[in-house]
Amino acid sequence: MMSKTSKVGIIGAGNVGADVANALVLLGRCVRVVLFDRTLSKAEGQVWDIEDSIPLLKEMEIIPSNQYEDLADSDIIIVTAGVQPKLGQTRLDTLSDNAQIIRSTIKELDRVAPNSIVLIISNPVDVLTRIA
Secondary structure, X not given: OOOOEEEEEEEOXXXXXXXXXXXXXXXXXXXXXXEEXXXXXXXXXXXXXXXXXXXXXXXXXXXXXXXXXXXXXXXXXXEOOOOOOOOOOOHHHHXXXXXXXXXXXXXXXXHHOOOOEEEEOOOOHHHHHHHO
């Protein structure tokens, strides 16, 4: 039997980040989820939608945030942040912008959550993982 993870942080409250948070809630695989986005209102809106299902499930806390400090003590941090390709662009076309996002994100995570396991989902995932 697998044990529950205490705290999972998700960076990026877009479609992918919100879906990851929702899946964690539905699966009940952790006690606390922190959904981080640089725009707090975006994280709050996603959390409000996800919270609607929590009363039907086990006890769980989901927290919206725009402060990296809220990710401290996370067992796992999932990075989904990045720019979306514009019409006609490939994922590689977003590399420059997403590399900058990953570098600044990892710098903050080194500061507040140096012992967390970090999973990169942002694209292009192989190159961004190497940069991280």
